[in-house]
Amino acid sequence: MDAYDEVSNARRGPDEPEGPVSPGPGDTAADENDSADADTDTPAPASPPVAETDTSIPAPASSSSADDPAGVPVAGADTGRAPVPARSPAWASRQGPYTPPPPHSPSPPNASPPPHARPLSDGTLAPAQSPPPAASGIASLPLPYQIVVALALAVVAVVACVHVGMVFLHVAPSNTMTKQHGQAVDDWVYPEFEQNWKLFAPNPLQQNIAVQVRAEVRKPGGGFRETGWYDLSALDGAAIDGNLMPSHTEQNELRRAWDFYVSTHDTENRATSSRGELSERYLRRIVVMRLDRELDGERADGSGGVVERIQVRSRTTNVPAPEWSEEQVSDKPVVRELSWWSVTDRDRTEASAE
Amino acid sequence: MSPTTPVGPTGPTGPAGTTSLTQPADLAPGNPPAGGGGPLARLTAAVGSGIARVTDNALGPYQSAIVRIGFAGTWLLFLLREFPHRRELYGPDGPWSWDLAQELIANNGAFTTLMWSDGMVWFEIVYAVAVLSSLMLLLGWRTRTASVLFMVGVLSLQNRSVFMGDGGDNVIHLMAIYLVFLRCGQVWSLDARRERRTRERPAREGLGAAAGPERPDAAHADRVGPLLWCALGFVLLVATFGGLVPGGFAGGWLTIFWGLWVVHGAWWAVHRIESDVRPRVLLDIVANLAHNAALVVIMAEACLIYATAGWYKIQGSRWQDGTAVYYPLHLDYFSPWPALSDLMTSSGTMVMLVTYGTVIAQVAFPFTLFNRRVKNVLLAVMMTEHAAIALVLGLPFFSLAMIAADAVFLPTSFLKRLGGWAARARDGVVRRVPLGRGRGGSEGSGQGAPPPEKETAEQAHVGFTA
Numbered sequence: 001m002d003a004y005d006e007v008s009n010a011r012r013g014p015d016e017p018e019g020p021v022s023p024g025p026g027d028t029a030a031d032e033n034d035s036a037d038a039d040t041d042t043p044a045p046a047s048p049p050v051a052e053t054d055t056s057i058p059a060p061a062s063s064s065s066a067d068d069p070a071g072v073p074v075a076g077a078d079t080g081r082a083p084v085p086a087r088s089p090a091w092a093s094r095q096g097p098y099t100p101p102p103p104h105s106p107s108p109p110n111a112s113p114p115p116h117a118r119p120l121s122d123g124t125l126a127p128a129q130s131p132p133p134a135a136s137g138i139a140s141l142p143l144p145y146q147i148v149v150a151l152a153l154a155v156v157a158v159v160a161c162v163h164v165g166m167v168f169l170h171v172a173p174s175n176t177m178t179k180q181h182g183q184a185v186d187d188w189v190y191p192e193f194e195q196n197w198k199l200f201a202p203n204p205l206q207q208n209i210a211v212q213v214r215a216e217v218r219k220p221g222g223g224f225r226e227t228g229w230y231d232l233s234a235l236d237g238a239a240i241d242g243n244l245m246p247s248h249t250e251q252n253e254l255r256r257a258w259d260f261y262v263s264t265h266d267t268e269n270r271a272t273s274s275r276g277e278l279s280e281r282y283l284r285r286i287v288v289m290r291l292d293r294e295l296d297g298e299r300a301d302g303s304g305g306v307v308e309r310i311q312v313r314s315r316t317t318n319v320p321a322p323e324w325s326e327e328q329v330s331d332k333p334v335v336r337e338l339s340w341w342s343v344t345d346r347d348r349t350e351a352s353a354e
Numbered sequence: 355m356s357p358t359t360p361v362g363p364t365g366p367t368g369p370a371g372t373t374s375l376t377q378p379a380d381l382a383p384g385n386p387p388a389g390g391g392g393p394l395a396r397l398t399a400a401v402g403s404g405i406a407r408v409t410d411n412a413l414g415p416y417q418s419a420i421v422r423i424g425f426a427g428t429w430l431l432f433l434l435r436e437f438p439h440r441r442e443l444y445g446p447d448g449p450w451s452w453d454l455a456q457e458l459i460a461n462n463g464a465f466t467t468l469m470w471s472d473g474m475v476w477f478e479i480v481y482a483v484a485v486l487s488s489l490m491l492l493l494g495w496r497t498r499t500a501s502v503l504f505m506v507g508v509l510s511l512q513n514r515s516v517f518m519g520d521g522g523d524n525v526i527h528l529m530a531i532y533l534v535f536l537r538c539g540q541v542w543s544l545d546a547r548r549e550r551r552t553r554e555r556p557a558r559e560g561l562g563a564a565a566g567p568e569r570p571d572a573a574h575a576d577r578v579g580p581l582l583w584c585a586l587g588f589v590l591l592v593a594t595f596g597g598l599v600p601g602g603f604a605g606g607w608l609t610i611f612w613g614l615w616v617v618h619g620a621w622w623a624v625h626r627i628e629s630d631v632r633p634r635v636l637l638d639i640v641a642n643l644a645h646n647a648a649l650v651v652i653m654a655e656a657c658l659i660y661a662t663a664g665w666y667k668i669q670g671s672r673w674q675d676g677t678a679v680y681y682p683l684h685l686d687y688f689s690p691w692p693a694l695s696d697l698m699t700s701s702g703t704m705v706m707l708v709t710y711g712t713v714i715a716q717v718a719f720p721f722t723l724f725n726r727r728v729k730n731v732l733l734a735v736m737m738t739e740h741a742a743i744a745l746v747l748g749l750p751f752f753s754l755a756m757i758a759a760d761a762v763f764l765p766t767s768f769l770k771r772l773g774g775w776a777a778r779a780r781d782g783v784v785r786r787v788p789l790g791r792g793r794g795g796s797e798g799s800g801q802g803a804p805p806p807e808k809e810t811a812e813q814a815h816v817g818f819t820a
Contacts, residue, residue, distance in 0.1 A: 156647045164655075192464065199663045203670040204681040241691075245748075245751075252517075253518060255687055282454055286449040289449055324702035
């Protein structure tokens, strides 16, 4: 539906008439334009050189037409271009030939629809030099339209400012304003604009946290056996090693599930929030799925079985201090062991249920 | 914002030239108006020209295009890379099961079409739509529609399994929303090419001078747009009456989707009115306003990302003692190349320089925007650092997303050069493709010019669309 998006861009060249002849007329206007500098740049439509080269400033005194309050500029016409009045905004030249001059518009009406507005020099230049017929510019619109534009401008400006402000307060540390209006900020930001950019900050993680699991497996021939500990994080690490594009399943799934569990449980592994139960179920499903993948290999030789119960633990090891550092950190791992969980059908994913 | 006040019907409504017309007493004839008049006149003139600028133009066409291409490409690559794992990540029976997601989403009200059904077929459809919409947006085919579908795809998948994502997903999530408001298909898009060809057709046929307004022709010729609009309207209708879209009509998702749908329809309709151009102008202005605001928000978002990342780091003891960079490189989850990590951190001085440099660059970035040259230098530094992060920390999609966000600050001249290179590279490839290959041939013959000439034509196009 935006087939005409390009249009707005084609009519970029307010200084086109006085610009040097160049293969791409649009270039001259925008070449040195930098979007990041857009705010500081002097807007092109008012650039003084235009006023100096095109002498007819359409002041009422010099108006060439008595019944036309805005004056009909003629300076540009003999140059073979659309009759753009000096210093007149770009949209003045863009009005379609069929645009009725709005009675109270301060813009000069298009007295002479330029038949030569589409120079057919070589086809490639034509579009650049011919302003598309779509008119533009507030001033070309009658009052009711201008009011709508003003409203739209106000709404857009306010929404954009409020949004940036809300996001700022969301990412800023807790402060006077967020203490007073935290709910308003949360209402605005959640759920779709939530963000956290404390990337490796304030301090990067300095421990490797390995999530490990062992299971009680019902053997095919009856009876149970307890497996050894499977280091699922080490398996993730092995999958990531030498990988240009690690998958989220290797890099984020288990790691973030464990973070989720830790953040919703106290050190006694009691849920501290309503999401605690969700995190337990999530962790169980990941672990059972991974465990089944590992056991699959063993099933082939008949020693596998069905996972009945599992126990999860984390083993946290400090990253050793750099060689060039005199720091001493303990290399003793800290183990956090959860209680045994019975595995039910709802803990089994499709992959593990087969 | 003060610009809202003087836009009233009696105030100066246009750029400086218009102002001079409405306040002739302030200006001696022949004086450059910018220099004449009191401070008030200058202020109103500046405000007026500012308003004209943001209403008349969708600023930064190249920047918005590169952001569009960057994010669509990143998400597309991600979806393709995760294709074998898609069911585990987002499927109804992944570890984060449909039931778990249901419970969480009942609480936080996030939008995802994947909760409409727990069927595997529906999941596959949504994933396919996400892939296709990324491709559409990347190529700029029906850009505005594609951007809405892209947002739906991104939100649907990410909100379905929030715990699978990382910072890269977070950036894509935000930008997918902002892209909806951006006129990001002005250049480097199939839409722009189609528009150019429609405009050129009468000229080539010798009708140029007589044709007059050919835009309605374009609107008449287009069948795909209305079809797409009707199809999506039907989907929306079903979703609405099925009670699938949360949030209701008052400011919720229903308002947004129906609003976008109506606006797209209105856009099409006003381009068919040949007698009155004013509605068209009005919609154009509103589209420009939304675009420019979205562009500012994207820039502000990028600045907030760097500012947050930088200022919080300052408070960390590891960033203060200059060892911070050593640690992520030695985490099992972020060291795909342990030997490389060791090599990079073998010198304490180097680690400290990189650590301090990172903080300085991140904190400084928003302020460097005031100086074009410094900004460009820092931009290059940031992009390089992200490229390094992609490899060394094994975070390619996060890095790509950040580079795409950074790209909004790239200078137009550089982007145009980039476009020129890309066009030349493409033409080089097209020329080498044997003529038997229909697609390459039609691409070249579309302009009816032999290859060398086409190259120049393409460059002229690049210039034109600036």
